[in-house]
Amino acid sequence: MSFSALGLSAPLLKAVAELNYTQPYPIQLQAIPAILQGKDVLGVARTGSGKTAGFVLPILERLKSKPASRNRHVNTLVLVPTRELAVQAAEVFKTLSAHLTHRVKTLAVYGGVSVNPQMMALSGAEILVATPGRLLDLISSKAVHLSEVETLVLDEADKMLHLGFEEEMNKILALMPARRQNILFSATMGSEVAAVVEKLLHNPVEIRIEEEAESLEQIKQVAYNVAPERKGPFLRYLIRQGNMQQVLIFVSSTRTADNLVDKLNKNGIVAAAMHSKKSQGARTEALSKFKSGKLPVLVATDLVSRGIDIQLLPYVINYDLPRSPKDYVHRIGRTGRAEAVGEAISLICPDDRHHFKIIQKKMGKRVEMLETDDIDLQGA
The missing domain is CATH 3.40.50.300 (P-loop containing nucleotide triphosphate hydrolases)
Structure with a gap:
């Protein structure tokens, strides 16, 4: 109709x-x-x-x-x-x-x-x-x-x-x-x-x-086992290797968001944070630049994520896993919209593995898990 x-x-x-x-x-x-x-x-x-x-x-x-x-x-x-x-x-x-x-x-x-x-x-x-x-x-x-x-x-x-x-x-x-x-x-x-x-x-x-099960079919999901001390360098490696021009990264706290953005910018990857402790002007500006493609990386907390609606967002990265499986589905659902294919990536430290198994079980979908120990992150 x-x-x-x-x-x-x-x-x-x-x-x-x-x-x-x-x-x-x-x-x-x-x-x-x-x-x-x-x-x-x-x-x-x-x-x-x-x-x-x-x-x-x-x-x-x-x-x-x-x-x-x-x-x-x-x-x-x-x-x-x-x-x-x-x-x-x-x-x-x-x-x-x-x-x-x-x-x-x-x-x-x-x-x-x-x-x-x-x-x-x-x-x-x-x-x-x-x-x-x-x-x-x-x-x-x-x-x-x-x-x-x-x-x-x-x-x-x-x-x-x-x-x-x-x-x-x-x-x-x-x-x-x-x-x-x-x-x-x-x-x-x-x-x-x-x-x-x-x-x-x-x-x-x-x-x-x-619609959740159907909508997830448009999203390619992958997870990486990564040691906590290699998490930041591996994230930068992913962004560079994938030539990611528009990527939304989810973290668990405002402090992590600010620290991660600081580290990304110091390593030559332009990024901004969006969370509840930012002023409205800063949040509006960051989202506007991200939507228009002028800002390649936006780091956000779950609290503000429902205001992020981008029709053709190619990448979502879970730097930290959310607390609930529903929040995981909501996060990755930022990509793969309007019948476009999107990619959702999760970084899994040893302490996250059990929780990630629960998320996959609730979601009814198994996510491919890749190892990262052999990847050279020197200079990342």
């Missing part, structure tokens, strides 16, 4: 075509018609499954013929857990609304930057993409009002609850009209998410997309 069969108008179909979207993802096939009908929606699907466009397109379709909201009274609220996701979702709204005759204004608001420019920019905004804390700041300053919200989207609900946003979310929900459309997307469906679903959604259309 094509996008034109989903009830979208010509301006939106033109924007979709310009992005080279040919066929809707499974979640889009089910979510777009349901949202257009005004139904509540529960979508459980991994990050990168196409769910952002799945709610953006029908929301824009419904807003394009509506009169503009009263100033500072937003029509649509999208709550997200991180700054990067706020920026990313707002960009999707802006890109897909490019050809609408009624230009729907979208604004992203988040902490870590001055609140005053965001307060001024709220004038005329119909769609607001926000992190909960910054939204409450703006509400307390009377810079924005939620009394006329018609559609609420909770994106990455599992991550928001994991990061402790439940109290803020409850305060925000209390400020909105009881009659509204609710859309909730989550990568997982734990007990905390289920409790929110029970409280928030009314007779929702439930969409569950199990």
Whole structure:
């Protein structure tokens, strides 16, 4: 089925075509018609499954013929857990609304930057993409009002609850009209998410997309046994030998990220770190340069990884293994997207071997393990 069969108008179909979207993802096939009908929606699907466009397109379709909201009274609220996701979702709204005759204004608001420019920019905004804390700041300053919200989207609900946003979310929900459309997307469906679903959604259309096994087929996975003291030099060897021009490296902590970037730069490999202790300006700049190809190596922690969405990322490296198998699948899923082949590499020290066996078992896929003792790392 094509996008034109989903009830979208010509301006939106033109924007979709310009992005080279040919066929809707499974979640889009089910979510777009349901949202257009005004139904509540529960979508459980991994990050990168196409769910952002799945709610953006029908929301824009419904807003394009509506009169503009009263100033500072937003029509649509999208709550997200991180700054990067706020920026990313707002960009999707802006890109897909490019050809609408009624230009729907979208604004992203988040902490870590001055609140005053965001307060001024709220004038005329119909769609607001926000992190909960910054939204409450703006509400307390009377810079924005939620009394006329018609559609609420909770994106990455599992991550928001994991990061402790439940109290803020409850305060925000209390400020909105009881009659509204609710859309909730989550990568997982734990007990905390289920409790929110029970409280928030009314007779929702439930969409569950199990794509992980299929999506991993596009990803070539390989692991290397490496001694801890050879880990840094071997990473540099891999980058140079593979002539890697765009590689995302995952580490377990902010300290490791900074130390690794320092070592890479000292050895002539241009790299930058992206983690929660970096300023918003530094994170935005690093991600922008990485996406455009001006920065070959980005080192990131799991906390910010959900904001990293690159269509044709060729390499992901697990410098440190994540705690859970689900996080491993999420990490390597940054590559191998849009039917492109990607490569995921894991560096396994002796202490990691048992945990990596568990990850492979949970994933249902064996990863080839290569030895590195005979590789000359002199000068790496």
